[in-house]
Amino acid sequence: MKSLSIVALGLCTALLTGCVAQHSLYYWGGYEDQIHTMYYAPDKAASELQVINLEAMMEKAKAAGKPLPPGFHAHLGYEYALSGKKDQAYEQFMLEKQQYPESTVYMDLLIKQLKPKQDKPHDQV
Numbered sequence: 001m002k003s004l005s006i007v008a009l010g011l012c013t014a015l016l017t018g019c020v021a022q023h024s025l026y027y028w029g030g031y032e033d034q035i036h037t038m039y040y041a042p043d044k045a046a047s048e049l050q051v052i053n054l055e056a057m058m059e060k061a062k063a064a065g066k067p068l069p070p071g072f073h074a075h076l077g078y079e080y081a082l083s084g085k086k087d088q089a090y091e092q093f094m095l096e097k098q099q100y101p102e103s104t105v106y107m108d109l110l111i112k113q114l115k116p117k118q119d120k121p122h123d124q125v
Contacts, residue, residue: 025067051079058076089114
């Protein structure tokens with residue numbers, strides 16, 4: 001009876017271990033932690049620091065040969081826009097659109113926000 005319990009315990013352990021070893025489609029790196037910090041400890045998530053971390057994650061994803069998760073390029077583009085790097089923001093928004101076409105409407109809105117607003121001519125009286 002005791003040996004049956006040990007075998008059952010061993011089988012349960014093997015099954016549970018097999019379930020844990022799933023491989024992700026995307027390279028997440030510390031992205032989820034980065035998002036959490038941005039919302040719950042914004043004083044620790046300055047734009048410049050986020051850009052550095054996100055760029056490092058992007059390089060690691062390339063090295064691992066895995067795509068970045070949905071929203072990653074949009075997030076990096078947003079941080080670039082906050083830093084005044086509109087060209088880089090535009091590139092990231094376009095990458096997000098290409099990789100995740102379902103984001104097109106939102107990315108187009110953000111891209112439109114990057115363009116300088118032109119003053120409307122005043123009507124002369």
